[in-house]
Amino acid sequence: MSPASPNLTLQSDIPLQTVLVVEDDVLVRLVIADYLRECGYRVYEAVNADEAVAVLQSPEVSVDVVFSDVRMPGDMDGFGLAHWIRAHKPGVQVVLTSGVQRSAEIAATLCEAGPMLEKPYPPQDVVDRIRELVAKARRS
């Protein structure tokens, strides 16, 4: 199912981080969530921003990084979710992704939305980006 074998050579230096994957395309979500689990992350899955907010507000869950598609059904898209996180969960890092070139360009200019990945993305790039963000958050 995984599109490529995860780069496990650096796995030992990854403490258990929790990633929330927000993606409405179920097969895309399953693939990246599976890959992240194989890389040693604890992963929660949300189908839209409303579900993501519910997970982030749950006292039972502590999320380190949100990896979210920009375009999603519902009242809030990935940009809206990124702004919500900045306002309500400022310690949570955000990586946005989009298959639409224009959205990718706009998202890349949003510092608060975090680094941007353009679809289709190699799964290892997601892991690399999460590592960068977590390392940066630890330094600051």
Place this chain on the structure above:
Amino acid sequence: MPPAILVVEDDVMTRALVSDELRAHGFKVLEASSGADAITVLDSLRVDLLFVDIYLPGARNGLDVARHVQACGMPTRVILTSGREVASVADLEDLGLFIRKPYLISRVIDLISHNLNWPNAPKT
């Protein structure tokens, strides 16, 4: 290879907690939040057991998903769940087992493990 369980539940935290617990017991877990997504997964990937809420948002409910499994002749076992009144649990027997909400997650794990005879299933 561990059995693949498809958990279909529109309440995200219920889905996450059940899925987490199943993963902790060694199962491979796939998650879907709607009947349509569940059917997409069933048509795309091997699923050994479907654990599905009967009442789901959208055009396809849990019974539709279970009937899809049956109509396609998939070798997928089915466990249905609901917190609401169902017309007749006996009517569901043709589709699969039924566990009423609220359920203990440990009871769900036991039911699934027993149903799949796993982790004690003989290796093929």
